[in-house]
Amino acid sequence: MEKKVSASVINRLPRYYRYLTDLLSSGIERISSKELSERMHVTASQIRQDLNCFGGFGQQGYGYNVKSLQSEIAKILGLDRGYTAVLVGAGNMGRTFAINTKFESRGFRLIGIFDTDPKKIGTTLTRYTIMDYKNIKEFIDTHHPEMAILAVPKQVIHGVAEELIGYGIRAFLNFSYTELSTAEDVAVENVHLSDSLMRLSYKLLEHDQNEDKKQESEV
Amino acid sequence: MEKKVSASVINRLPRYYRYLTDLLSSGIERISSKELSERMHVTASQIRQDLNCFGGFGQQGYGYNVKSLQSEIAKILGLDRGYTAVLVGAGNMGRTFAINTKFESRGFRLIGIFDTDPKKIGTTLTRYTIMDYKNIKEFIDTHHPEMAILAVPKQVIHGVAEELIGYGIRAFLNFSYTELSTAEDVAVENVHLSDSLMRLSYKLLEHDQNEDKKQESEV
DNA sequence: TAGATTGTTAATCGATTAACAATC
DNA sequence: TAGATTGTTAATCGATTAACAATC
Known part of the structure; x- marks a missing residue:
C-alpha cells in the first residue's frame, strides 16, 4: 500500500485542477512545471513533488500535457466517479447551491432536494421539485446518493x-x-464563510x- | 517588531473563536488548554503555542477565562474594528450573503449592495436597496467601506x-x-465552493x- | 502549601525547496 | 545529438509536539 498522501497536497489539488482547466480552455497544450x-x-x-505522489504524469524535456494532466487530476479527485448528492435545506444557501449547477461535474451530481418547511415542499427549484425531508430515507434507498x-x-445539523x-x-x-466532527468512517468538508x-x-x-x-518610520 | 505570525496559526484563529463563543453561550467560564x-x-x-504568538492570555494553575480569551481573539482578528463592506453582485450568492446577517460582527458590517442589472437596481434585499454599480465610487467616497x-x-472579477x-x-x-491574485497591498480571501x-x-x-x-484482506 | 496549568524551550516530525542524474 | 525538463534524492526550513521550570 502506498503511503497516505498528506493533507497539504490534497488541499492543493483542486487549485491545480482549476488552473489546468483554464489553460485547456485557452488552448494551451503543454506546460512545464516551471511555467505553471x-x-x-x-x-x-x-x-x-505533489504530482509525483500519484504518478509520473510528465515527460522529461517536454513537460506535461495539459489535457491528460487535467484528466489525471480529475481521476485522482474522483470527479469521474459520477458521485451523486442530495441537498438538505432549501434556504438561501441551499438555493444558491442548487442554482449554481457549475459545481456539478466538479465533485458531484445533484439528484434531489429536501426540506421540512411545508411552504417549500412541492415547489420547484431550478429543475427539481423540493421533497419532504420525511421521505428522504425512501429516496436514499432507491437512488443511493453518496453525498449530502x-x-x-x-x-439540527448533528441530528x-x-x-x-x-x-x-x-x-x-x-x-x-x-462544525461536523469527523468521527467514524465518514468524509466531511466544512464550509464556514464566517471563518473566511x-x-x-x-x-x-x-x-x-x-x-x-x-508612516511612523517615515516621520 | 514581533516576527510575523504564520499562516497556519492565523487559519486556526477563527476556529478558536468559534469554540470559545460556543463555550461562552453554554455558560462555561474557564477552560484549560487540555480540555479545549x-x-x-x-x-x-x-x-x-498558538495563543502565545499574541500574548499570555492564561494563568498558571487556572487555565483561560473563556470570556476574556474570546474577546482577545476578537481583537486579534480585528472584529472590534467595525470594518464596513459593500457587496457587489446581487445574484444568488450575493443575496444569500446579504440575508445571512449572522456573518456580521464576525468580520464586517454590510453597508451597501450594488449590481449592474437594471431589473435589480432599486429593488430591496433585506434592509437594503440595491444600488447601481455605476454609482459605487460616489458611495465609497462618502462612506469609506474597507472591504468588498x-x-x-x-x-468580470478582475476588472x-x-x-x-x-x-x-x-x-x-x-x-x-x-481566484484573485494577491498582488499589491491588498488583502484577499478566495471562497471556492468547487474546491471544497x-x-x-x-x-x-x-x-x-x-x-x-x-474487504480484500478479509477474503 | 500543594496541585494544576501555563508559557516557553528543546526535540521531533513533516513539508518545502534545492539539486541533479535520468531521460525524453 | 544537445537542450530541456522531469522524477527523485538530499538539504533546509518550519510547524508540531513533548517536556518542564515558572507560577498562580
Whole structure:
C-alpha cells in the first residue's frame, strides 16, 4: 500500500485542477512545471513533488500535457466517479447551491432536494421539485446518493447528519456555522464563510498596522 | 517588531473563536488548554503555542477565562474594528450573503449592495436597496467601506477588483471560481465552493478505496 | 502549601525547496 | 545529438509536539 498522501497536497489539488482547466480552455497544450509555477505563484519543485505522489504524469524535456494532466487530476479527485448528492435545506444557501449547477461535474451530481418547511415542499427549484425531508430515507434507498449537502440551521445539523449516516450517506458538505466532527468512517468538508471573513478581517488589520508602521518610520 | 505570525496559526484563529463563543453561550467560564484540546481534537501544546504568538492570555494553575480569551481573539482578528463592506453582485450568492446577517460582527458590517442589472437596481434585499454599480465610487467616497464582497461572474472579477482598488478598497472576499491574485497591498480571501466539493470527492473516494482493501484482506 | 496549568524551550516530525542524474 | 525538463534524492526550513521550570 502506498503511503497516505498528506493533507497539504490534497488541499492543493483542486487549485491545480482549476488552473489546468483554464489553460485547456485557452488552448494551451503543454506546460512545464516551471511555467505553471510562475502562473500559480508556487515553486516548480512543489508541483513536481505533489504530482509525483500519484504518478509520473510528465515527460522529461517536454513537460506535461495539459489535457491528460487535467484528466489525471480529475481521476485522482474522483470527479469521474459520477458521485451523486442530495441537498438538505432549501434556504438561501441551499438555493444558491442548487442554482449554481457549475459545481456539478466538479465533485458531484445533484439528484434531489429536501426540506421540512411545508411552504417549500412541492415547489420547484431550478429543475427539481423540493421533497419532504420525511421521505428522504425512501429516496436514499432507491437512488443511493453518496453525498449530502447540508444547508440546515446549526441547531439540527448533528441530528440530520447522524440520521443520514444511518441511511448510508458517507460524505457531507456542511454549511452550518457549527462544525461536523469527523468521527467514524465518514468524509466531511466544512464550509464556514464566517471563518473566511474573519481571516480577511485579520489580513486587513495586519495591512493597516504595517501601513501605520511605515508612516511612523517615515516621520 | 514581533516576527510575523504564520499562516497556519492565523487559519486556526477563527476556529478558536468559534469554540470559545460556543463555550461562552453554554455558560462555561474557564477552560484549560487540555480540555479545549479534547473538544477541538488538537493538542494542548498547539493551543498554547498558538495563543502565545499574541500574548499570555492564561494563568498558571487556572487555565483561560473563556470570556476574556474570546474577546482577545476578537481583537486579534480585528472584529472590534467595525470594518464596513459593500457587496457587489446581487445574484444568488450575493443575496444569500446579504440575508445571512449572522456573518456580521464576525468580520464586517454590510453597508451597501450594488449590481449592474437594471431589473435589480432599486429593488430591496433585506434592509437594503440595491444600488447601481455605476454609482459605487460616489458611495465609497462618502462612506469609506474597507472591504468588498465580490459575488460577480468570473469574467468580470478582475476588472471589478481593479476598479475598486482604485477607489481605495483594500480587502476582498471573492466568491468567483477564478481566484484573485494577491498582488499589491491588498488583502484577499478566495471562497471556492468547487474546491471544497472536490476535496470532499477525494475523501469519499479515499474512504471507498480503503473499504475495498479491507474487504480484500478479509477474503 | 500543594496541585494544576501555563508559557516557553528543546526535540521531533513533516513539508518545502534545492539539486541533479535520468531521460525524453 | 544537445537542450530541456522531469522524477527523485538530499538539504533546509518550519510547524508540531513533548517536556518542564515558572507560577498562580
